[in-house]
Amino acid sequence: xxxxxxxxxxxxxxxxHAAGRSDRxxxxxxxxxxxxxxxxxxxxxxxxxxxxxxHSTAYGAAYALHEAxxxxxxxxxYFVAMALWRVLGQSHMVASLFSVICAAITVxxxxxxxxxxxxxxxxxxxxxxxxxxxxxxAMAVEIRxxxxxxxxxxxxxxxxxxxxxxxxxxxxxLAVYGALCAxxxxxEYYMLFLILAQGVLLCGLRYWEGLRRYVITQVLVALxxxxxxxxxxxxxxxxxxxxxxxxSLLASIKILAEIFLQYILPLTIVPHHKELYAGIAISAIxxxxxxxxxxxxxxxxxxxxxxxxxxxxxxVAVYVGKMHVLYRxxxxxxxxxxLTPFAxxxxxxxxxxxxxxxxxxxxxxxxxxxxLFLSYRHGAKPGDWRRVAAYLxxxxxxxQPILVFEPWEALPLDYYYRGSNEIVAIPRPIDFKGYDVDDxxxxxxxxxxxxxxxxxxxxxxxxxxTMTTSxxxxxxxxxxxxxxSYVSRHYRTLERQPFYGSEVRLxxxxxx
Numbered sequence: 001x002x003x004x005x006x007x008x009x010x011x012x013x014x015x016x017h018a019a020g021r022s023d024r025x026x027x028x029x030x031x032x033x034x035x036x037x038x039x040x041x042x043x044x045x046x047x048x049x050x051x052x053x054x055h056s057t058a059y060g061a062a063y064a065l066h067e068a069x070x071x072x073x074x075x076x077x078y079f080v081a082m083a084l085w086r087v088l089g090q091s092h093m094v095a096s097l098f099s100v101i102c103a104a105i106t107v108x109x110x111x112x113x114x115x116x117x118x119x120x121x122x123x124x125x126x127x128x129x130x131x132x133x134x135x136x137x138a139m140a141v142e143i144r145x146x147x148x149x150x151x152x153x154x155x156x157x158x159x160x161x162x163x164x165x166x167x168x169x170x171x172x173x174l175a176v177y178g179a180l181c182a183x184x185x186x187x188e189y190y191m192l193f194l195i196l197a198q199g200v201l202l203c204g205l206r207y208w209e210g211l212r213r214y215v216i217t218q219v220l221v222a223l224x225x226x227x228x229x230x231x232x233x234x235x236x237x238x239x240x241x242x243x244x245x246x247x248s249l250l251a252s253i254k255i256l257a258e259i260f261l262q263y264i265l266p267l268t269i270v271p272h273h274k275e276l277y278a279g280i281a282i283s284a285i286x287x288x289x290x291x292x293x294x295x296x297x298x299x300x301x302x303x304x305x306x307x308x309x310x311x312x313x314x315x316v317a318v319y320v321g322k323m324h325v326l327y328r329x330x331x332x333x334x335x336x337x338x339l340t341p342f343a344x345x346x347x348x349x350x351x352x353x354x355x356x357x358x359x360x361x362x363x364x365x366x367x368x369x370x371x372l373f374l375s376y377r378h379g380a381k382p383g384d385w386r387r388v389a390a391y392l393x394x395x396x397x398x399x400q401p402i403l404v405f406e407p408w409e410a411l412p413l414d415y416y417y418r419g420s421n422e423i424v425a426i427p428r429p430i431d432f433k434g435y436d437v438d439d440x441x442x443x444x445x446x447x448x449x450x451x452x453x454x455x456x457x458x459x460x461x462x463x464x465x466t467m468t469t470s471x472x473x474x475x476x477x478x479x480x481x482x483x484x485s486y487v488s489r490h491y492r493t494l495e496r497q498p499f500y501g502s503e504v505r506l507x508x509x510x511x512x
Contacts, residue, residue, distance in 0.1 A: 022111065025124050030107050033131040036372070037103060037140040041096035043379050045386040050143040051411035054092060055432060057083040071432050073235040075228065077186040078145035092143060092415070099147035103140035106147070106335065107131045109154040113335070116161040118300045118343045122354060125361025126342050133338060133364075134266045134371040139331055145187060146331040152184045153194055153335045157306070160198050164210040165302070178217045182224045189232065191332050193317060195221075197310035204305065236321065245322040252319040256311060259330045260337045265364060266371040280363065287356065294352035303343040307336040382469060382501030383409060389416030391497060391504060392463065396421050400506075401455040402463045406478050407440050409467060409502075426451050426483065442479025445486050461494075464505045468498070 046054065056067035056079050064083035068076035085098050110130050111123055130136060139146035159180055162173035184191035199218070202211040246252040265280065267273040310333055318325055330337070341364075345356045380387065392402060396419055404410040407425035414423050427440065427447035442448070452459055464487065471480035491507035 022123055025127055026108065026111055029127040029131040030104050032128070033107055033137070033140070034100070034104055036132075036137055037100045038097075040137070040141045040376060041100055042093055044141055044376075044381050045384060046092050046143065046412045046415060047381045047383055047385075048408040048412060050092065050096075051408075051415060053079070053082060053143045054095060054415070055411070057086055057095070058090065059083075067432065069231050069235075071435050073435055074145075075186050075188055077183060078148055078188075081148075082143075095143045096141060099142055099144070100140050102147035102151045103136055106136070106151045106154050109151070109158065110335075110339075112158055113154060113303075113339065116158065116166075117303045118339065118346055120300055120346050120353065121342050121357055125357055125365070126339070129342075129361050129364040129368065130338050132368045132372065133263070133334075134368055134375060135263050135327070135331075135334060136338075137372060138375070139328070139334075142328075144328075146328050149184075149188055149191070149331040150334055152180065152187060152191065153332050156180050156184060156191075156194060156198075157303075157335065161302075164198075164202060164207065164214060169210070169213075174213060174217065178221055181218065181221045185221065185225050186228070188332060189228075190314070190317075190329060193314045194306075194310045194332055194336075196313050197306050200309040200313075201302070201306055204309075236323070245324055246319050249315060249319045252315040253312075255325055256315050256318070256330065259325070259327050260311070260333065262327065263330065263334055263337045264341060265367050267367050269371050269374050270367075287359070294348045296347060296349045300343055300346040303336050304340045307333060307340045310336065378500040380500045383412060383467065384499040384502055385409075385412040386416050388465060388499050388502055388504060389413055389418070391499075392417060392421075392465075393419050395495075395506075396463060397461075399457050400461050400463055401452075401457075401459060402465060403451070404465045405442065405480070405483050406467065406471075409465070413465060422455055424451050424455055427479075437476065440478070441476070442482045444482060448483065448486050459509070461506065461508045462491075464507055465502060466505075467502050469501055 052072065056072055057064045061080045061083045064079040065076045068074055068079035072079065082095065082098060086095055088094050107127070107130060110127055114121060114123055114126060136150065139150060156177070159173045159177035162170045163177045164174075166173075181195055184195070195218070199211065199214050202214055246255060261277070262268050265277070267276050270276065314330075314333070317323065341360055342357060345353055345360065348356055378384070396402065398421070400421055402413075402417075402421055402423045403426055404413055404423060405426040407428060408430055410423050410425035411430060417423060427442045428451065430440075452462075466480070466483070471478050487507065489510075491509055493505050494508055495504075495506035497504045
């Protein structure tokens with residue numbers, strides 16, 4: 001039986017003039033986002049993750065399939081699709097347009113999601129809060145799978161509603177939903193958390209006929225996914241061996257809560273952001289109290305319910321599976337996360353609802369615009385590799401090797417560097433045969449000596465390129481202390497040039 005409280009009816013018609021205005025708003029939101037993402041994709045340098053994708057997809061679909069499984073240690077669909085996309089051109093600018101387009105299409109899907117899950121909310125604030133969200137923009141300008149994950153999650157939510165929750169469930173939507181489930185799992189394993197949450201929602205609604213069709217669909221999806229079950233245990237074991245992981249379910253929940261709080265209200269780049277979060281939380285509590293007389297029992301809470309279920313499944317999987325999680329790994333739930341605060345406001349009647357939506361939308365939009373400015377005011381991603389390479393092209397002399405630490409940062413630098421001097425990754429270069437981060441940690445002087453031995457000449461003067469960001473990730477120390485100790489004992493610094501997120505030094509060997 002379907003519950004009328006949480007499932008909004010689709011038997012409603014907007015006035016023609018309202019529909020036209022809404023269509024214009026959608027177009028404006030997409031254009032505004034593209035006005036940011038297209039220039040940024042051309043202006044920003046590539047980073048290490050972009051460089052991985054460019055290599056993994058540079059030699060055709062078969063090579064991309066192999067690299068996705070053994071080097072990227074991920075599901076292969078995105079990489080195969082990117083390899084096919086790059087038939088249009090091999091430059092990073094062509095590659096980046098794939099994510100730009102995925103993000104723009106996701107914005108187009110937001111009104112369709114609102115029509116189904118929260119028709120009582122005005123679109124304008126939600127549209128622009130989504131289109132200009134810094135994490136949406138960041139994923140749009142990354143040459144990685146995250147923008148595609150956003151799009152797939154939006155399509156999964158739309159087809160799930162049409163196949164199971166609509167007044168007249170669609171068989172066509174059910175078939176598309178099943179295909180999207182399979183495609184999602186072949187793109188990113190974590191998409192399973194959203195798919196499982198949809199089944200949990202059907203159970204919670206006691207919609208048993210829909211649950212029966214859902215289970216049959218997922219059995220077919222599981223059969224389609226069987227080939228990947230051979231490699232997943234090996235991939236997971238590698239990452240469990242390299243990084244630390246949450247030691248309790250509560251720690252896992254805390255990590256994910258911090259990620260999704262950043263998604264919804266992006267302020268962590270702003271000074272004193274903890275105080276800002278506290279102030280906003282107090283204001284929200286006070287506002288909810290003042291509006292209590294407008295509360296209604298007909299709130300449209302499907303999206304918050306889905307997000308909560310997926311969040312908890314995600315947290316349990318991270319803890320039980322001993323997985324490490326970075327901010328970008330939450331991309332599969334970014335769409336429901338951003339819609340959740342607006343859906344919660346449907347628990348208030350008009351006019352309080354519209355006022356609350358406006359206040360929340362304005363707060364999120366202000367935080368987003370400020371974060372976008374602070375994030376991209378340098379015109380570069382951390383590392384600033386285009387400018388670093390240009391500097392080295394002008395200053396490096398024949399016979400002066402260029403040492404780069406950490407080793408993966410040598411890849412984006414090499415993409416831009418046009419000189420003939422050798423770029424030496426410390427402690428060793430990425431070989432693209434497999435990826436074990438433990439093998440890339442600098443542990444002793446002998447590794448530096450071995451790297452230098454690969455370079456011909458006396459190596460009396462050399463250039464050293466390092467990142468200025470943290471040398472640790474999930475408590476894994478990459479060895480900055482070892483490098484700096486060796487450099488201080490054996491070399492003097494003649495020149496030092498800072499860049500955004502990196503530094504270039506000219507070193508000369510100390511006299512014996």
